[in-house]
Amino acid sequence: MYIYRKLTPQEKAELVQLRLSRGYPPHSPPHTIRDNKLYLITAACYEHKHHMSTEARRQQLLDMLFEELVNNDVEILAWVVLPNHYHVLVYVENFDSLGKSLRIVHGKTSRYWNLDDNITGRKVWYSYFDRAIRSERHYNATINYIHRNPVKHLWTKSEFDWNQTSVHWYLQEHGEQWLLDRLVEYPVEDYDGDWDV
Incomplete structure (x- = not known):
């Protein structure tokens, strides 16, 4: 990067x-696939600094993402916010509205957090990257990848111990057995790379 x-x-x-x-x-980063409906969005803090080290900031970002994206006809299907990056799985009708919404959220959070930390001119966000979802398998593995992210990055031993993630919503809507079945059927060990191409 x-x-x-x-x-x-x-x-x-x-x-x-x-x-x-x-x-x-x-x-x-180029956004070469623009005609899909499902995307995994990943955004990282500049130099992977932990600008979202508090739960309040992670929740603030999450609230802003939901407000801005939903207002622009983008549906958030899964999410996780960590101290230095986040992932959201989205359904979009218009790819351009997605980029516009993310730029607004990144601009607002940069301003708020720089004011809060009494710092001027600090770059908070690096950029965002999108990956088009190519299949049902890719879709389900992406949800598992998002939910397992706090464990992958050693922030917690269980994805259920992290608050800013959709795993709690999925647990409430579908139950624990549904989540476990998805983990077995769509493992995340081979998520990286080009397995889904």
């Missing part, structure tokens, strides 16, 4: 030209 900073000026120029020649923006 931060390899660009380590490049020489000539390497940076060559990389930017390569991105432009492929139709990508010069520095942002």
